[in-house]
Amino acid sequence: MSASGPNGHGPNGHGGPNGHHGFGRVARKEDARFIRGQGNYVDDIKLPGMLYGAILRSPHAHARLLSVDTAAAEAHPQVRAVITGETLAGLNLAWMPTLSNDVQAVLATDKVRYQGQEVAFVVAETHYAARDALELIDVDYEALPPVVDARTALDDGAPLIRDDVEGRTDNRIFDWEAGDAEQTGRVFDDAEVVIAQDMLYPRVHPAPLETCGIVADMDKVTGKLTVHTTTQAPHAHRTVYALVAGLPEHKIRVVSPDIGGGFGNKVGIYPGYVCAIVGSIVTGRPVKWMEDRSENLMTTSFARDYHMRGEIAATRDGRIRGLRVEVLADHGAFNGTAQPTKFPAGFFHVFTGSYDIEAAHCAVTGVYTNKAPGGVAYACSFRITEAAYLVERMIDLLAAELGTDPAELRLRNLLRAEQFPYSSPTGWEYDSGDYPRTLRTAMDIAGYDELRAEQADRRARAADAREDGPLMGIGISFFTEAVGAGPRKHMDILGLGMADGAELRVHPTGKAVLRISVQTQGQGHETTFAQIVAHELGIPVDDVDVVHGDTDQTPFGLGTYGSRSTPVSGAATAVVARKVRERARIVAGAMLEADPEDLEWTPGRWIVRGDPSSGATMQEIAMAAHGSLELPDGVEGHLDATTVYNPPNLTYPFGAYIAVVDVDPGTGKVTVRRFIAVDDCGVRINPMIVEGQVHGGLADGVGMALMQVMAFDEDGNHLGASFMDYLLPTSMECPSWELGETVTPSPHHPLGAKGVGESATVGSPAAIVNAVVDALHPYGVRHADMPLTPANVWRVIQGRPFRTDLAIQ
Amino acid sequence: MQVPANFEYEKATTVEETLALLARHGDEARVVAGGHSLLPMMKLRLAQPEALIDINDVAELARIRIEGGMLCVGALVRHAELLDSPVAGEHFPILHDAERVIADPVVRNRGTVGGSLCQADPSEDLSAAFGALKASAVIRGPDGERTVSLREFHTGPYETVVEPGELLIELRIPIRPGVGGGGPPSGGRYQHGSAYEKVERRVGDWPLAAAGAALWLEGGRIADAGIGLTAVRAEHFVAPEAEEVLRGAVPSEEVFAEAGRVAAEHCDPGSDQRGPADYKRHLAGELTTRALRRAYGRSQA
Structure with missing residues (x-):
């Protein structure tokens, strides 16, 4: 393991928790309230006179809405309003735009298009009364045949889901491609080895422990709407509310208090939010709406659901030449994915991964089905999760075909350090990397050769003595991420460029307040961003407060998802702090009666070049900047600064993961024995927080690989609508993670940092699946779809796999 | 919410x-x-x-005790208490095996033995464990107390013989006179061992299938056997046909495998998202065999 730069591994860096001046393992500032149970989440908010909302949802996946009778509910003594699609239609609010240039029903008017879709909204004095009143609403449906299996969505005669759109005759949303089809075709035509494999990345859900919710508070006197809501992107929500509801944007304040996990689930705007706002407007009182667990799992942003056919072309000696993939993407009933506008399949086209590949092409077809909308969530980095899984599975398939060790095959094809910056065949420019070093680091930690020897020994004994016992498997995944969206020329959401602002104020005593647009959901922004300011200004971390999560108090920006906080807002913070430092230089020049050009920066202090005894600290400079000192031209007073950071490129974190599993062939049960994760996310600002992020993502990987799926039966019933059916992994399924690091700074990020929030979620599932397939090699198994539940693994061993996305027969 | x-x-x-x-x-x-x-x-x-x-304050239901040659487990005994009970574990390790894989510590601290049995979920673990041990249930109602074999306790999914107005009081398991580990059995004394095997998708999950086994050995032969099954629609959570295979047999891998085969044949699992029917049937056999193997090992320890 090599570490470079400022990644100290001491318990608290050089200065202790209070006096610490920058990067290192600083204890998280926010934890003081979290570990005392004093966080302030949306459901903790109680406003005077607040009412409670509840949603009536469709039991059908596809049905015509014949009538909604709300009379009995309205007669309930504690009910204050019942809102239906018809009510909203009268306000022109029955439909709202999605983040993918489609529209979505707020409350159904014509049809319901997935089980759990919103049909009516009740506002009552108590939460209990609101729920009671739901049972008093009488809805008449005419059931229609649903489209459940995405693979049948484009069949002739498939039920038409979106007959609300004039002229639409089928369920096709888009066809999109990247790469050079012709060149790729030529490479495949003359390749020595070609392997193809169908694989499914099943529909999963990020399942944040805090479900989605809102407290909407319309002040009729001032005309100002304040919403306290679970959002990862407060400013984007404000603009969307302005566009949807026609409210003036300066009269909307979005407050995102403490957020109990997001993972992309809290990027979009859900019908319940709009209903609560309407409820507050109609009743003149604040309205709280908070989802229950099943509502969250059934109706909010899911992830993946990519049906893929991958093909890989190589020479017989293991040189990868081409990669080709066709994807059928199940987007549900409304196209509500959240990604930059130009990229309907997100960043999936980074699917050539970490390898030097001559030619590549992908074609993605998005389809409507009778399922909830979404697709981009669960720390996927805009679908790089699917891409990384595809290429890493294809590499293992190729290794198996060639009889080559999968580590060796990867080392032979990984991009080398001297190839960076690297232009990929599908148009990406990777900023920096040294991939073989990272893989070798992981192999060293794992003791890769010894593991292979142990496996060979066990297999030999099993073959000789027909010895029972677990089957051992070793799986590798090497991923390359593309995070920090992004350059505004190429990347926007709903026309809003993906650049983020930062404002930094320095008070007279040298204490600083940073205001940022990104929104923590547990990532530790209050600590990491304070460390960046402390690092740049040479002041203690505890002297920096970070303000976020309130659109009235923070500069505009697109929020936290796609691992963009450190790459974008982290850069903005460094830039704005450097602006402050430069202003301080001018002030210091006046203080020291020196030409600012003759000053040099030492941490926390401007000094006259070559004379350390003559200088001024940030605190002294701050006081002077607010005092009576005559200031030179170019600085009006104070040190405050603002900036907007428009990233020149994405950053490309990467990593090498190795999983060791044991499979019980008698039961199909998989145990993850070891997991080695070597991440390279560039410079680590707070290594402890980085490791925490990696731990979380690795647990995600165990969840997806082994137990998580949202399947649907033939009627479109959701078969994973509670935590009894949709399983989150626990510490018992997770081994003690073995982490390592390499550090390859990003050349274009002011701090050399790359972002890490999603790396482990992106990279880990393939390692586990590869390990299980490796364990099953003696049975001739080439591939198995996630989740690798005991039943699935046993059936795969029997040669009779089932579709994991449908009801098990 | x-x-x-x-x-x-x-x-x-x-x-x-x-x-x-x-x-x-x-x-x-x-x-x-x-x-x-x-x-x-x-x-x-x-x-x-x-x-x-x-009934959380009904203290008289919350005891574990030995009385009249029987282990008596009150209906209000928490899962965690049964798991922690040395006397239960000493006589019937199957109970500790099963409790260790029921839900999670938080649920086990609160959930009760009687509640589990009366809920009568078709995937419930203790029904199979007590079934294997040939326990009986004491039920009290307005007309007094009655005792019902656990093998007659369940009348269907989520249904038991406990009538409205009645309350489950306790479970009773007869303790047959035993001998110390490995010693030769004689004069109506038995070597006994029991075990529980469960496959779940994740800790705390309901079983995809589970099997409990109890063996009583005398003179090198299996004098009596109990096999409990759950989540595979085995009638009354037991496998009497497989028990019949074992009774009188000399314990061996072959006999345990045959008992597993018969147990699998006589259950009727359905497919659901935990797994297809054929897999669950396979598990019924595999886990029965494994539980027997472990129960036998314990009887000889």
Whole structure:
């Protein structure tokens, strides 16, 4: 393991928790309230006179809405309003735009298009009364045949889901491609080895422990709407509310208090939010709406659901030449994915991964089905999760075909350090990397050769003595991420460029307040961003407060998802702090009666070049900047600064993961024995927080690989609508993670940092699946779809796999 | 947030009081102990009882004791208490095996043995464990007390012989006279071993299938055997046909495998998202064999 730069591994860096001046393992500032149970989440908010909302949802996946009778509910003594699609239609609010240039029903008017879709909204004095009143609403449906299996969505005669759109005759949303089809075709035509494999990345859900919710508070006197809501992107929500509801944007304040996990689930705007706002407007009182667990799992942003056919072309000696993939993407009933506008399949086209590949092409077809909308969530980095899984599975398939060790095959094809910056065949420019070093680091930690020897020994004994016992498997995944969206020329959401602002104020005593647009959901922004300011200004971390999560108090920006906080807002913070430092230089020049050009920066202090005894600290400079000192031209007073950071490129974190599993062939049960994760996310600002992020993502990987799926039966019933059916992994399924690091700074990020929030979620599932397939090699198994539940693994061993996305027969 | 519909709440401190409250509130009343099955169903509004009778303070139901040559486990004994009970583990390690894989520590701290049996979920673990041990259930009602074999206790999914107005009091398992580990059995004394094997998708999950086995050996032969199965629609959570294979046999891998085969043949699992029927049937056999192997190992230890 090599570490470079400022990644100290001491318990608290050089200065202790209070006096610490920058990067290192600083204890998280926010934890003081979290570990005392004093966080302030949306459901903790109680406003005077607040009412409670509840949603009536469709039991059908596809049905015509014949009538909604709300009379009995309205007669309930504690009910204050019942809102239906018809009510909203009268306000022109029955439909709202999605983040993918489609529209979505707020409350159904014509049809319901997935089980759990919103049909009516009740506002009552108590939460209990609101729920009671739901049972008093009488809805008449005419059931229609649903489209459940995405693979049948484009069949002739498939039920038409979106007959609300004039002229639409089928369920096709888009066809999109990247790469050079012709060149790729030529490479495949003359390749020595070609392997193809169908694989499914099943529909999963990020399942944040805090479900989605809102407290909407319309002040009729001032005309100002304040919403306290679970959002990862407060400013984007404000603009969307302005566009949807026609409210003036300066009269909307979005407050995102403490957020109990997001993972992309809290990027979009859900019908319940709009209903609560309407409820507050109609009743003149604040309205709280908070989802229950099943509502969250059934109706909010899911992830993946990519049906893929991958093909890989190589020479017989293991040189990868081409990669080709066709994807059928199940987007549900409304196209509500959240990604930059130009990229309907997100960043999936980074699917050539970490390898030097001559030619590549992908074609993605998005389809409507009778399922909830979404697709981009669960720390996927805009679908790089699917891409990384595809290429890493294809590499293992190729290794198996060639009889080559999968580590060796990867080392032979990984991009080398001297190839960076690297232009990929599908148009990406990777900023920096040294991939073989990272893989070798992981192999060293794992003791890769010894593991292979142990496996060979066990297999030999099993073959000789027909010895029972677990089957051992070793799986590798090497991923390359593309995070920090992004350059505004190429990347926007709903026309809003993906650049983020930062404002930094320095008070007279040298204490600083940073205001940022990104929104923590547990990532530790209050600590990491304070460390960046402390690092740049040479002041203690505890002297920096970070303000976020309130659109009235923070500069505009697109929020936290796609691992963009450190790459974008982290850069903005460094830039704005450097602006402050430069202003301080001018002030210091006046203080020291020196030409600012003759000053040099030492941490926390401007000094006259070559004379350390003559200088001024940030605190002294701050006081002077607010005092009576005559200031030179170019600085009006104070040190405050603002900036907007428009990233020149994405950053490309990467990593090498190795999983060791044991499979019980008698039961199909998989145990993850070891997991080695070597991440390279560039410079680590707070290594402890980085490791925490990696731990979380690795647990995600165990969840997806082994137990998580949202399947649907033939009627479109959701078969994973509670935590009894949709399983989150626990510490018992997770081994003690073995982490390592390499550090390859990003050349274009002011701090050399790359972002890490999603790396482990992106990279880990393939390692586990590869390990299980490796364990099953003696049975001739080439591939198995996630989740690798005991039943699935046993059936795969029997040669009779089932579709994991449908009801098990 | 999921919230239940309106209901009345009563708290009992004795069995007599509980029975009186049950009589007063009639068919729509439900007894609540740990509440880990009933309350989620109420929050989902799948269950809407008019009244709950809370028996958490009925101390007389919360004991584990040996009486009359039987291990008696009160209906209000928490899962965690059964798991921690040395006397239960010493006589019937199957109970500790099963408790260790029931839900998670938080649920086990609150959930009760009686609640689990009376909920009668078709995937419930203790039904198979007590079934293998040939336990009986003591039920008290307005007309007095009756004892029912656990093999007659369940009448269907979520249904038991406990009538409205009645209360499950305790489970009783006969302790047959035993000998120390490895010693030669003689004169009506038995070597005994028991074990429970479960496959789940994740810790705390319901079983995809599980099997419990209890063996009583005498003179090198299996004098009696009990096999419990859950989540595979085995009638009364037991496998009498497989027990028949074992009775009188000399214990061996072949016999255990044959018992597993017969157990698998005589259950009737259905497919669901935990797994297809053929897999569960396979597990019924595999886990029966494994449980027998372990139970036998324990009998010889």
